[in-house]
Amino acid sequence: MLPTFKTALVQMSMSADKTVNLAKAASMIEQAADGGARLICLPEMFMTPYFCQREDSALFDLAEEFPKSETITTLRAVAKKTKSVVIAPIFERRAPGVYHNSAGIIDADGEIAGFYRKMHIPDDPAFYEKYYFTPGDLGFKAFDTKVGRIATLICWDQWYPEGARLAALNGAVILFYPTAIGWHPDEKSRYGAAQHDAWRTVQRGHAIANGVYVAATNRTGLETDDKTGSKLEFWGQSFICDPQGVMLSEASVEKEEIISADVDVKHLETIRRNWPFLRDRRIDAYGDITKRFIE
DSSP states (O other): OOSEEEEEEEEOOOOSOHHHHHHHHHHHHHHHHHTTOSEEEOOTTTTSOOGGGSOOGGGGGGOBOTTTSHHHHHHHHHHHHHTOEEEEEEEEEEETTEEEEEEEEEOTTSOEEEEEEOOOOOOBTTBOHHHHOOOOOSOSOOEEOSSOEEEEOOGGGGGOHHHHHHHHHTTOSEEEEEOOOEEOTTTHHHHHHHHHHHHHHHHHHHHHHHTOEEEEEOOEEEEEOTTTOOEEEEEOOOEEEOTTOOEEEEOOSSOOEEEEEEEEHHHHHHHHHHSOTTTTOOGGGOGGGGSSOOO
């Protein structure tokens, strides 16, 4: 594990052309690496617009198999060229009728270091993910890479402290949350500020409670579903925070951009020594956490 390394997040908008999206992602990874980043994360399902605004069986054709998809093959080459670790989210076709929202962890030599399938699947107006995605079955793991031990979860996972805790207990020094989250335009004026603040706050809480760095990378831009007229305004504002929840870097709402920050393992150790939350856990008293609800 490197004592310090720079991590970067790619915040981008998506077109209907997968080739354009992949080329843009590759170019932004190279820019991030040129700026010194050695660990780079792309947004959730960056290869396409956010298609879950409607339920349409034809959209399953957008899925790719792991690890032999064009997306993963291309990004393995980019990772090797730039000597950077890349977190590459994909819409995964596992088998006929079995699809996942997933992410590959590509090491700095271009080899596959790990794979994660989104565990928590939402179902809300214009976020009809349960129609498309089978819940993940790989657990909340951490993966060894050339820079250190890391973990990725995906979007809706970011609301669940259990996932963050288990990833941290598996040894991750940084948790990534590739994301596609935004406002319904007709709700933004009433609920928008509170929604964004809750999203930001809960993830900073994961950093504090677990003594880890947290990095959330979102898409940006207004996406309209041509068949239904549904609209989502993705709020951008990708960010990286440290184990005290201190914001190290934050993106704008509307711009495509790269943000970065240094991950300092010694700083993580210092915070955990002074805030020993993992030491003081009462693991003998948490058995009921596996119940749906306690009557």
